[in-house]
Amino acid sequence: MKKSQLSDKQLEEILGRMPKIKDHRDPRDIYQNIAHRVEKRRMPAWVIPSAALAAVLFLAFILSPGLMGVNHSADKSIDSNSASDAKSSMEMDTATRDDAAKESGDEQENTLMMDATDKEQKAKDFRALDDTNKYSDLTALYNEEIAGDNIQALTYSIPDDNMQVNIPVTVTVSANENENWFDRYTQTMDQLKEEEWGLSEFYPLDGTISYDEESKAILMNLEEDHIYRYGNSSVLLLEAMEENYKEYGADWVKFNTNSKSGADLSNYGETHQLKIAPYQKGSRAYYLFNPTGERKSYIVPVKGKFNSISDAFAQMRNNIESHRLKASIPKDLELEGVESKDNPKLLIVDIKNIRLLNENFLPNLEAILLTAKDFGYDAVKIENAGTEKLGPFNLNEPIQVPVAPNKKNIE
């Protein structure tokens, strides 16, 4: 049988002769095609009234059943009531928009503002979760939300829509005593709705998972044609495995392909096992992240080496453009985090340039709380917030840190 042999040099030489491919279009045409997406435009005049109108209709929709309930007589005055309510809320809304417009030059200020669509979305999320839960408007999961009901929180690392960043998402399930954590965790993977949440489809994993008590290893068995052989998926898989099982006590993730040791994980090549790095206190700073088209932010940890929580806070002032992660502490907000002298589990966050914080600061506050949690604090006391109440929090008291980031509903 004939067998041909090509040397690397020959291959390189053939590749070097591949034809040069040119774009024959006129650059002006190319620019024309993209101009509308890169040139800054003023917001058309109709946008603000339309947003206000949308808010009016929405408010009218949610207010009207309440009004109907109060006024059993259901006379014509109901209509005029709701109409005047709607009108006044429109005025308020327009006023808010005007304020927002005044400060639009300042990016940081913008993050503290809220527009009508945001409110609408938050109201929707709020209703979707639980009307009686005062934390339902927040991103993270809080202790009070799962207290007493035998509810267990499970957090999964899910890649964002661009497959760049792993985002921890927390769901809650009823804890069934006959089931161990590992099985419950694995089974719940089937119920995650990644795409609905604006993230990448990732679970159930493309393989089976089991736990070996003796070697303290998560065993992942893959098929020959598994998907982690390509592109970035292996990096995300390894990160996800490490994050998912970091508190479970597992030391290793071992990979098999069709029950034979080892798997081809694209960026890492043939991999037999991965050491799960022990969880290190104070190694995560939280940023804000919005998947394409999503208005509500996820709060996402970035691992790093920090000498102190102030060091982490300093980092959190900067965007990480390459990964679309947004700063979680506004540049113009001077704050300092110091451990309480009386209680080493309490972090005092002192705001140096006193200002009035409003509800738009909540995602930023949650990023601070989650970072504090990572540094081992149980609670955070905010000083000089200019207000006693922020969302569900009483700022005269220390705020308990959340249980886990980014809660989502799987029911």
Next chain:
Amino acid sequence: MNSVFDELYDKYHHDVFQFLFYMVKNREMAEDLVQEVYIRVLKAYDRFEGKSSEKTWLFSIAKNVAIDHFRKQKGWKQRLLESFDMSAREVRDDQPLPEDLALQSEEIQMMYRCLDQCTVDQRMVIIMRYIHELTITETAEALSWTESKVKTTQHRALKTLKKLMEEMIEKEGMTSEKVTVKR
């Protein structure tokens, strides 16, 4: 027109276009994607810190655009399985060669078809290293990889290409004298 666009167009347009063409192997698609590269670049240009060279920065954005494009084509799992399934590694002859390739020599055409069969990572490295003649360091920068990963991937890619080219030569026969034929 935008002066930044002009400058980038003059310096890098054909490079970026050619990279995308060899990644997606479709002229119209590459035309759309190169526009997406400009959109991302122009939006981020003010914040470009110059930590890497402008050229590798553009390549890195082009790489992201290409990967996003693959991912969007279908559900990413499905797509990856379909386009790169090793078990179905038969070189596809059914796709007509684009005009730019039709007049090339037999071995160039074979190589073009074999490129399909490399993983996306391998293909990126091959295109950057041998078609664009980027250095190992530049390629590592553009892909945000370590240099050793570039070297390993390059090594594997050449191995894959060698195997595929040899298989194809066996199957189709080739008259070129450049290829050593052993009995």
